[in-house]
Amino acid sequence: MDHLDQLEAQSVFILREAYRKLRPLAMLWSLGKDSNVMVWLAKKAFLGRVPFPVMHVDTGKKFPEMYAFRDEYVKKWDLDLLLGTCPPVEDMDPSLPPAARSAARKTAGLAAMIEQHKLQGVIAGIRRDEQGTRAKERVFSPRGASHKWDIRNQPPEFWDQYATPHEEGMHIRVHPLLSWREIDIWRYIEREGIPLVDLYFAKNGKRYRSLGDQDITNPVESNASTVAEVIAELETTRTSERAGRAMDHESEDAFERLRVAGYL
Amino acid sequence: MSDTLPPSLTQSQDPATPIVIVGHVDHGKSTLIGRLLHDTDNLQDGKVAQIIESSKKRGLKIEWSFLLDSLQIERDQGVTVDSTRIPFLLGSREYVIVDAPGHRQFLRNMITGAADAEAAVLVVDAAEGAREQTRRHAMLLHLIGIRHVLVLLNKVDLLDFDQAKVAAVEQSVADLLKKLDLEAALFIPASARDGDNIASRSERMPWYTGPTLTEALAQVPSPASRAELPLRLPVQDVYRFDDKRYVAGRIERGRVRVGDTVIIGTQKTPAKIASIASWHAAPQISAAAGQSVAVTLEPDVIPDRGDLLHKAETAPMAASRIRARLFWLRQEPLRVGESFHLRLATAEHAVTVTSIESVVNLDDLTEYAGEEVPAEGFAEITLSAAETILFDPFVPGTADGRGVLVDRQQRIVGGAPLLGPASIAAGEKVIHPTGSEVTQQDRARAKGHRGGVFWLTGLSGSGKSTLARATEVALFAEGVDVTVLDGDTLRAGLCKDLGFSEADRTENVRRAAEVARILRDSGQVVLVALISPLLSDRALARQILGEDFAEIFVDADLATCEQRDPKGLYAAARSGKISGFTGIDAPYEPPLNPALHLKTSAGSVESETKTLASFITKSVTLSGAFKARS
Numbered sequence: 001m002d003h004l005d006q007l008e009a010q011s012v013f014i015l016r017e018a019y020r021k022l023r024p025l026a027m028l029w030s031l032g033k034d035s036n037v038m039v040w041l042a043k044k045a046f047l048g049r050v051p052f053p054v055m056h057v058d059t060g061k062k063f064p065e066m067y068a069f070r071d072e073y074v075k076k077w078d079l080d081l082l083l084g085t086c087p088p089v090e091d092m093d094p095s096l097p098p099a100a101r102s103a104a105r106k107t108a109g110l111a112a113m114i115e116q117h118k119l120q121g122v123i124a125g126i127r128r129d130e131q132g133t134r135a136k137e138r139v140f141s142p143r144g145a146s147h148k149w150d151i152r153n154q155p156p157e158f159w160d161q162y163a164t165p166h167e168e169g170m171h172i173r174v175h176p177l178l179s180w181r182e183i184d185i186w187r188y189i190e191r192e193g194i195p196l197v198d199l200y201f202a203k204n205g206k207r208y209r210s211l212g213d214q215d216i217t218n219p220v221e222s223n224a225s226t227v228a229e230v231i232a233e234l235e236t237t238r239t240s241e242r243a244g245r246a247m248d249h250e251s252e253d254a255f256e257r258l259r260v261a262g263y264l
Numbered sequence: 265m266s267d268t269l270p271p272s273l274t275q276s277q278d279p280a281t282p283i284v285i286v287g288h289v290d291h292g293k294s295t296l297i298g299r300l301l302h303d304t305d306n307l308q309d310g311k312v313a314q315i316i317e318s319s320k321k322r323g324l325k326i327e328w329s330f331l332l333d334s335l336q337i338e339r340d341q342g343v344t345v346d347s348t349r350i351p352f353l354l355g356s357r358e359y360v361i362v363d364a365p366g367h368r369q370f371l372r373n374m375i376t377g378a379a380d381a382e383a384a385v386l387v388v389d390a391a392e393g394a395r396e397q398t399r400r401h402a403m404l405l406h407l408i409g410i411r412h413v414l415v416l417l418n419k420v421d422l423l424d425f426d427q428a429k430v431a432a433v434e435q436s437v438a439d440l441l442k443k444l445d446l447e448a449a450l451f452i453p454a455s456a457r458d459g460d461n462i463a464s465r466s467e468r469m470p471w472y473t474g475p476t477l478t479e480a481l482a483q484v485p486s487p488a489s490r491a492e493l494p495l496r497l498p499v500q501d502v503y504r505f506d507d508k509r510y511v512a513g514r515i516e517r518g519r520v521r522v523g524d525t526v527i528i529g530t531q532k533t534p535a536k537i538a539s540i541a542s543w544h545a546a547p548q549i550s551a552a553a554g555q556s557v558a559v560t561l562e563p564d565v566i567p568d569r570g571d572l573l574h575k576a577e578t579a580p581m582a583a584s585r586i587r588a589r590l591f592w593l594r595q596e597p598l599r600v601g602e603s604f605h606l607r608l609a610t611a612e613h614a615v616t617v618t619s620i621e622s623v624v625n626l627d628d629l630t631e632y633a634g635e636e637v638p639a640e641g642f643a644e645i646t647l648s649a650a651e652t653i654l655f656d657p658f659v660p661g662t663a664d665g666r667g668v669l670v671d672r673q674q675r676i677v678g679g680a681p682l683l684g685p686a687s688i689a690a691g692e693k694v695i696h697p698t699g700s701e702v703t704q705q706d707r708a709r710a711k712g713h714r715g716g717v718f719w720l721t722g723l724s725g726s727g728k729s730t731l732a733r734a735t736e737v738a739l740f741a742e743g744v745d746v747t748v749l750d751g752d753t754l755r756a757g758l759c760k761d762l763g764f765s766e767a768d769r770t771e772n773v774r775r776a777a778e779v780a781r782i783l784r785d786s787g788q789v790v791l792v793a794l795i796s797p798l799l800s801d802r803a804l805a806r807q808i809l810g811e812d813f814a815e816i817f818v819d820a821d822l823a824t825c826e827q828r829d830p831k832g833l834y835a836a837a838r839s840g841k842i843s844g845f846t847g848i849d850a851p852y853e854p855p856l857n858p859a860l861h862l863k864t865s866a867g868s869v870e871s872e873t874k875t876l877a878s879f880i881t882k883s884v885t886l887s888g889a890f891k892a893r894s
Contacts, residue, residue, distance in 0.1 A: 001554050003358075006279045012556035013500070013514050020501045020569065040544075045512075047505055047558060048543040128349050135348045138376070156372035156593050156676045158379035159666040161607050166673035166705075179360075181351055192544065238308050 004188055011038075011176040012045040013160070014139055015123070018174040019051065021164055022121025025174075026082060028110075028264070029054040031066045032211045033196055034125035034177055037185055039077060040194050041176060042123075053080040055122075057109040060086070061213040069197045084113040093261075099216040099245075100258055107263045111147050120165055123174045124264050129181045130242055133256045138163070139178055145169030147262035173264075182241050183234045190227045201225045210241050218244040280351065280358040281484060284378040286405070287387030288397040292418045296387055296456035297350065297363055298328025303463035304478060306352055307331075328457075349377070354478055371640045372593045375404065375679060382661075383412035383449075383484045385477070390433050390453065391422040394440050399626055403642050406444040407591050407681060409660025413441070414480050415448045420469065421455045427471045443629045450480050490517040490553035490662055494578030495526065498609035499571045503558070510541055510558040511567055516609060516663040520559065520573075521550040527579065529571030530652055538562035570611030572654050580654045583685035585618070588667055589658070590643045594677040598637040598645075599807060604669040606647060606680065608655055614701070615647040615669075646686045657684050672704055672785075700785070707787035711745055713884040715784040717777075717809050718876075721796045721855060722818030723847050724833055725825035727864040727872070728793040731818060734873040735791060739880060744789055749776055751794040764844050770801050777805040784812060789884055797852045814859035814883065816876065822847050824865045 001009070018025055027042065027050070029035045042050045056070060074081045086109030092101045114122060128135040138154055140162035155163040165172060177185070189196065199208045206219040207230075220243065224230040285293050298315075301307050311331070319327040350361045362377040378384070384405050388398055405413060415437055423429040434451045441448055452461055453472055460466035463478045475483070495518030503510045520526070524537045538560045540548040551557045567573070574580060592598050598617065606615045623634035624642040637643040647667075658665030658681035667680035708714045720728040732748045739746040751772075755762065759775055762768040773796050780790045796802050806813055825847065826834040837845035844850045860879050862872050 001279070001552075003279050006554060009514065009554055009556045016500050016512055016556070043543055044545075045556070046503065047510065047541055049505065129351060132348075135350065154373065154376075157376045158679065159663070159668055160609075161668040161670075161676060163676065164674045166675055179349075240308055 004184065004191060007180055007184055008041065008044065008188070010179065011041045014174065014176040015042055015045040017160075017162060018121050018123060018140075018172075018176075019046070021162070022172055022174070024117055024119050025052045025121040025123070026113075026117065026119055027052060027054045027123040028125065029056050029070075029079070029081075030125070030211075031056065031062065031070050031197060032125075033189065033200060034127065034180075034185055036073075036194055036196060037180075037188055038123065038125045038177060039079070040192060043077070050077070050079055053082045053117075055082045055084060055113055057084045057086065057106055057113060059105055059109070059213050061215055063197070063199055063211070063214055065197050065199055066211065069195075073195065082113065082117065084109050084116075096257065100255070102213065102216055103258060103263065104261065107147075107258065107261055110264075111262055114147065114171055119171055121172050121174055123176060125177045126175055126264050127177050127180050127182070127185075131255055133259050134178075137175055137178060139175050140164075141173040141175065142166075143171050143173060143262065147171075149260050149262065151260065183231065186227060186231045186234060190231060196227075200230065202229075208244065210244055212245055216245065220244055278358070278486065280360045281383070281486060282349075282360045282362055282381045283383050283385060283481065283484065284362040284381035284410070285385045285387060286374065286378065286401040288389065288392070288395040288401075291387045291389040291392070291395075291398075292456045293387050294329030294331075294363060295327075296385075296416065296418065296462070297361055298331040299456050299459055299462050300361075300477065301331060301350070301352065302328070303459055304352070304354060354481055357482065359481065371400070371404070371591075374401065375408070375591065375593070378404065378410070379408055379679075381410055382487055383414065383481075384410045385414045385416055386437075386448075387416045387418050387456075388433070388437055389422075390417040390420045390430060393433050394437050396626065398437075399440065399629060400640075402441060402444055402446060403624065403626070403629065404591060406446050407589055407642065407679070409658065409681070411446075411660060412484055413446055413448050414477070415441075415451045416456070416477060417451060417453045418456050420453045420460070421458065425453075425466075425468045427469075440629070449483075450474060452477055452480060488661060491519055493517040493553070493662070495520060495524075495573065495575050496580070496609075496656070496663070497526070497557075497573035498611065499529075499567045499569055499573065500610045501569055502566060508560065509564055509566065511561060511573075512556070512558045513573070513610065514556045515551060515553050517553045518575075519550055519552045520557065525576070526573045527576050528565060528567045528573055530582070530654055531571075533565055534576070535561040535563060535565050570609075572609075572611070580656045581685060582652050582654050584650070584652050585646060585648045585686040586653060586655065586667075587621070587644065587646055587683040587686040588680040589683060590637060590645050590669075590678055590680050592637045592639070592641050592643065592678045594671075595639045596810065597639060597641075598643075598678070599635070604671060604677065605674075606649070606653070607668045607670060608653070608666070608682075609663060611653075612670075613649045613651065613653050615649045617645050618648040619646045621645060644683075645680070647680065648686075655682050658682050704785075704787075711787050713744055713789070714812065715787045715789060716812045716814065716880070716884045717780045717784050717790045717792060718814050718816055718880055718883075719780075719792045719794070719796070719802065719805060720816045720818050721794065721802060722864075723820065723822060723825045723852055724795055724845075725828045725830055726818045726820040727869070728795075728818045730869055731862070731864070731872055731876060732791040732793040734869055735876045735880070738873055738877040739789060742877075742881065744881070744884070745787065746789040746791065747783055749780055749783075749790060749792045749794070751776075754779075754794075764842075766798075766844075769797075770804065773801040773805055774808065777808040780805075781809055784809070789880060791880075795846050795852075797846045797850065799853045799856070802855065814879075815855050815857075816860045816862065816879075817855045817858035818862050818864055819854070820864040 086105040089102055089105055092104040126134050138157045142163050201207055202222045202225045207222040209220050224233040287293050315330050316326055318330050348363045352359045352361050417433055420430055430453045453469055454461040461476045465476055496516045497513050499511055500513040520537050522537050525534050527534055540551055541558045600617055600620055603616045606613045621644040622631040623637055624631055656664035665682035667682045669678040669680055671677050720732055722728050729750050736746050736748050759772050762772050776792055776794055780792055783790045836842045837848040846852050
């Protein structure tokens with residue numbers, strides 16, 4: 001088994017564990033590269049099907065290409081799609097810096113969907129290598145009734161034994177891609193031929209390395225217009241993946257505050 | 265994390281090697297990692313400038329640990345709160361560095377990081393030597409079976425790089441490890457802050473000729489393949505898709521091939537592997553350890569989750585009493601008689617701790633015979649089940665014998681590497697208590713409230729029974745399933761063999777607590793009305809009942825009680841007809857920190873009943889519709 005085989009086998013194990021232990025269960029599908037890999041891994045785990053709904057928490061501010069991608073692949077992949085909306089930015093904590101405040105809308109939209117569908121498990125595609133606070137996450141990360149992430153009181157997680165909800169109102173965030181790195185995602189996309197939104201590939205010297213809302217995501221300088229070229233670029237780059245995400249750079253703790261409140 | 269660089273072109277496609285960094289708080293773990301990433305060019309542009317800025321803001325020169333301690337509380341308090349994993353490249357080999365916090369209350373975070381590590385770097389402050397957490401971490405490395413241990417003797421600048429002084433510390437750490445059957449692969453004298461012997465050879469210690477830390481990491485052996493060992497495929501789930509049944513699971517060791525005959529679990533049913541199914545992959549006729557597979561069986565038998573698929577000639581052990589090591593993660597001690605579920609790969613068995621063989625004294629790593637395992641302690645125990653458990657004894661580097669204990673709310677409370685079947689000593693009381701398969705959540709959902717014990721203590725005549733009975737009526741009217749265990753009522757039946765000596769009174773409390781536990785665990789709200797005058801007796805009750813136990817102090821002064829004297833007992837005690845009567849010639853020790861304090865000298869029964877009833881309702885009511893499935 002090579003490195004990608006090992007990551008794939010571990011993610012399949014995690015997805016099967018979630019499907020067995022957490023019902024109702026749903027997977028977040030943000031339409032980005034990582035969540036497409038996650039849908040793909042679910043099809044690997046369940047022999048070509050995704051036996052639970054996928055959720056798109058729609059901020060209404062995604063790129064038109066992303067909505068087109070969603071409408072195409074919801075049919076091609078035979079997905080059971082749940083759509084959620086987000087409250088206006090005026091309803092969010094005004095003490096957050098502007099981009100983080102905008103991103104907080106997604107937290108509120110997600111919380112509403114979890115409550116509406118009484119979800120016990122939410123599968124999300126975050127990775128440890130994206131951001132310092134995500135590096136401290138669990139594969140099965142319990143959230144209390146307020147959806148808050150209690151960093152100081154995370155459960156032990158070892159030998160592939162994971163936490164399950166033990167109080168009313170709790171749910172578990174399941175992170176099957178936690179151990180993957182950005183380059184693993186791209187190499188797996190290349191190996192498996194997983195479709196992606198075109199925005200990841202360079203046009204006129206720029207491409208998106210990470211996709212969020214239109215108003216808080218910036219493209220990076222790049223001439224990589226194929227998966228292979230993106231991989232070659234990543235092998236030499238010295239900047240971070242989320243460099244184009246405005247909310248990560250507003251203040252030292254902006255992202256941590258978002259995550260503690262229930263952001264992904 | 266985002267702070268480290270993606271791997272270069274030359275990176276091999278082998279799985280990464282996890283290395284855990286452990287050691288006492290302030291011995292320099294995070295600094296070491298920061299320095300290591302920097303000196304080996306594993307940091308992104310601008311990161312160092314950012315660290316300097318964050319350090320300045322807190323009045324520090326340059327704090328390498330900020331690379332990993334990304335949380336605000338970690339930076340402000342200068343401690344690592346939770347383990348972090350950082351991918352790291354050394355030449356063409358990839359590692360994952362696991363930074364585990366040193367604080368003892370964070371043992372659960374350390375085990376989270378360390379359990380899968382291939383090797384460990386134990387950081388010891390050369391000036392301080394091994395400390396309490398050094399011993400605790402070494403103990404854990406021993407228990408989880410990490411055999412490749414590198415000891416980094418840090419801060420040797422504080423010893424003026426003196427060879428003799430360093431050798432003395434090395435000897436003391438080696439002695440410590442020896443007690444745990446651990447042998448360090450290497451001792452490296454270093455200064456992480458200045459980079460001595462981290463990625464480059466120190467010029468200040470010409471006497472040291474061994475490898476630097478990076479050279480030592482390059483020599484860490486790669487994980488051994490488990491594909492050639494006998495087959496173990498624990499069933500994770502069984503799916504039925506398009507009229508076909510698939511048995512899903514990860515192969516923990518060995519191989520499966522189409523056509524192989526395997527044995528399924530304790531029922532010992534044989535079946536043939538008919539196919540190995542997959543999606544978007546080349547057809548497979550065989551699969552090996554590490555792979556997550558879905559197989560079809562011929563005949564189409566239906567295994568359960570937890571069943572172990574193995575070959576007939578290489579069966580695992582079978583026993584219902586198993587000896588195990590234990591690292592205990594709960595904040596309350598473990599006591600004999602407690603029941604748990606033992607998770608073993610995908611299986612789950614109801615077990616009871618029927619004995620504690622020995623407990624580790626962490627001051628000197630000796631073992632002693634103990635009645636309980638303290639919070640975050642280490643021990644050797646016996647687990648008993650009502651059924652036969654198939655298992656393999658714990659072997660480091662494999663999934664064999666990786667027992668994990670979960671409590672009745674499915675929370676992970678301990679790790680239990682299984683040692684082997686427990687032999688039955690002559691004259692030993694062999695019991696196999698069984699735990700209920702109906703969960704607390706199921707019961708709570710059915711009743712609309714949780715179970716709980718409310719222990720009313722106070723002088724005779726303070727109003728315990730009156731209050732308990734009135735509250736029982738009030739709660740019952742609200743639909744609460746409630747029971748009263750009253751002292752005199754118990755003494756009329758269950759405890760009629762007991763007198764009023766101190767030993768008998770303690771036994772009376774113990775029986776009341778055990779009965780209350782059974783009732784509480786069946787989902788009832790239990791009001792215990794018992795003088796229970798001694799702090800130690802009530803501590804015993806709390807020990808038996810654990811969580812969901814509330815001490816209620818029914819407090820009336822002695823004069824009021826004596827004046828009420830509803831049973832004429834104070835008069836009898838004063839006239840010497842009875843002796844050892846609480847308050848007269850036996851002590852009453854009031855609770856130090858009761859959950860509720862009811863002053864009944866003046867208050868009316870109605871108002872105190874209301875207070876107690878609403879306290880209980882609040883404690884046991886469910887908020888929101890909770891639906892669990894496990």
